[in-house]
Amino acid sequence: MMNKTPRRSAIGLVLAMATAFAAFVPALVGAQTTDGASAYPTRPVKMVVPFPAGSSPDIVARYLSQKLHERTGQPFVVDNRAGAGGAIGAEAVARSAPDGYTTFFMVNSIVTMNQFIYKKLGYDPAKDFAPVSLVAAVPYVLLAHKNLGASNLQELIAKAKAKPGSIDYASAGIGGAGHVIMELMSSEADIKLMHIPFKADGLAAVIGGQVPLMFQPTTTAVAQIKKGSLIGLGTTGSKRLSALPDTPAISEVLPRFSADGWQGLMVPAGTPAPIVDRLNKEVAAILALPETAERFAALGIEAWHTSPQKMQETITADSAKWGKVIQAARIEPN
Incomplete structure (x- = not known):
């Protein structure tokens, strides 16, 4: 009997640990999926374009939205919100729920120029958006x-x-x-x-x-x-x-001149990181398509996929550059 007691105790301990782990696994899985990222997207996604239909960003956004639809099985619906140099669309995105179902196809001026031009913006370029990826370099x-x-x-x-x-x-x-x-x-x-x-x-x-x-x-x-x-x-x-x-x-002719623009994808700040990562991976796959290279070349632009961090670094550098140009030129709205 003395030899069996330790064995029974060990078996009991193992059973107790197994029971505790079984209870823990659902909680762990729930923690990983409560943001909906594992199944994202499960319904149509809005893609706000802050310029009119037929404009440069609208042309690229509609191509990207169609490819995202094909890859995810859910529509990415372009929503043109034009006006105020893109500020109207940007404000609409900034006020949207950070759940991945509102995305923002934007151009560099919205987050690198507008803050130096408009005394009052309905959005904060540095705080209201999370970068996903650059999409195109647009001369x-x-x-x-x-x-x-x-x-x-x-x-x-x-x-x-x-x-x-x-x-x-x-x-x-x-x-x-x-x-x-x-x-x-x-x-x-x-x-x-x-x-x-x-x-x-x-x-x-x-x-x-x-x-x-x-x-x-x-x-x-x-x-x-x-x-x-x-x-x-x-x-x-x-x-x-x-x-x-x-x-x-x-x-x-002017050796010091450089002024390329770019277009990219952002989401409201606070959007779960797994959703941002999923969007980034889908954009990377789309930009790697031979069809994309052909389509973009005909438009005179280049595919430009980046990590969210690299996109943020680009925004920071461009903000410093364009801020100096705008201040030197004394550009102010009416």
């Missing part, structure tokens, strides 16, 4: 109407220096990316141009000849150049684009 093109009388950037600079303030340019509004980039180029070229802000993007006015000049993302500029509606005087990247091989980079 801009300096577009000109044929009646401008300048067929290249050197001629534009010479014309502007001969009569300072005599050449108008359009933008999608005060403080928009096109406005800020033009101010940077004007500073580098030491010229003075007159800004004409539009509530829409102003492209129609340039095509119609009412305003002779503007910066436009490649996603919409390439088609206009190929149709012959407008001419391209320069691109904002460090090298020429394969989609526009005859259009020089502005840095070929």
Whole structure:
């Protein structure tokens, strides 16, 4: 009997531990799935685009949303919330539940420029959003109407220096990316141009000849150049684009100039990390598709997948750069 007691005690201890573990496992599984990440998404997801249908970010967002639908089995529904340089859409996202069912397809100006332009924003660029991934590097093109009388950037600079303030340019509004980039180029070229802000993007006015000049993302500029509606005087990247091989980079004339834009995906701050990770992985898979490379090249843009941390680092660096440009140019809304 003396030999069996320790054995029975050991067996009892093992049974007790097994019972405790069995009770613990459901709690552990519940802790891992209470945020819904394991099955995400289980219903349609809204993708807020803070610009109008047909705009540069809208074009890319609709492609991305379709591919996300195909990969997840749930619709990613584009919701255009245009206005105030993207601030209206950004505010709507900032006020949304951080549950993964509202996503934000945005452009760099919303989190790197607007805080230096608007005295009051309905969102905090640093606190209200969580980065998922960059999606596309989007150069801009300096577009000109044929009646401008300048067929290249050197001629534009010479014309502007001969009569300072005599050449108008359009933008999608005060403080928009096109406005800020033009101010940077004007500073580098030491010229003075007159800004004409539009509530829409102003492209129609340039095509119609009412305003002779503007910066436009490649996603919409390439088609206009190929149709012959407008001419391209320069691109904002460090090298020429394969989609526009005859259009020089502005840095070929102004070596210090650099002003690429980008588009990316964010979610409301507080969205569970597993959901952010799932979205990041899906974006990576989509951007790796040969179809994506082909589609993006035709638009003059490049796929650009990053980790959430790298996206945040890019936002921080760009905020410092554009803040200096905006303050130097004294850009303020009406």
